[in-house]
Amino acid sequence: DGGITQSPKYLFRKEGQNVTLSCEQNLNHDAMYWYRQDPGQGLRLIYYSQIVNDFQKGDIAEGYSVSREKKESFPLTVTSAQKNPTAFYLCASSIMGNGANVLTFGAGSRLTVL
């Protein structure tokens, strides 16, 4: 079945450490996105990519980095520069050029900084 796989589902990190969240899709979607969700809040866009080897900052990119070396993969690194990284992270993908541009989401990764 086609879908988006995020790993790990739960992750604990010590302060000062970088951590990378994996996102893989087999939907042949062009665009991929990373969102952050804090408790009781909506989703905020971190980074997005519409094509391989290209990506753009979203609304809260500071302290995060991404890469898009393959169409299927869009890993997110939470760096030590991110002051409050504890959150729920959601990866999504979509077909570009589709008017409705429905995003398909992964199951999410929950990061806790100890």
Added chain:
Amino acid sequence: AQKITQTQPGMFVQEKEAVTLDCTYDTSDQSYGLFWYKQPSSGEMIFLIYQGSYDEQNATEGRYSLNFQKARKSANLVISASQLGDSAMYFCASIYNQGGKLIFGQGTELSVKP
């Protein structure tokens, strides 16, 4: 800038009754799209329904319908015949600039009572 407002942090509805979840949006774009997503306690975002700004008919998908009032800039979600499995967070979102970026509201937590 785009903004989505959901004014109901929490809602209760009796099983089998209908419920309306409010959403207002703020945009100066002529072309835009509006979405509703459901987020169960598992965390995954599930697409429910889409309305394009040029669509004259209100969108419907099974028990979900979107009450689109363009002049009032509102896109309320109506769930008919509520079921216990409808208990979840519901997010309204809009898309703009053809970049595929979704802007989310704060969400409404719906609880369905037996």
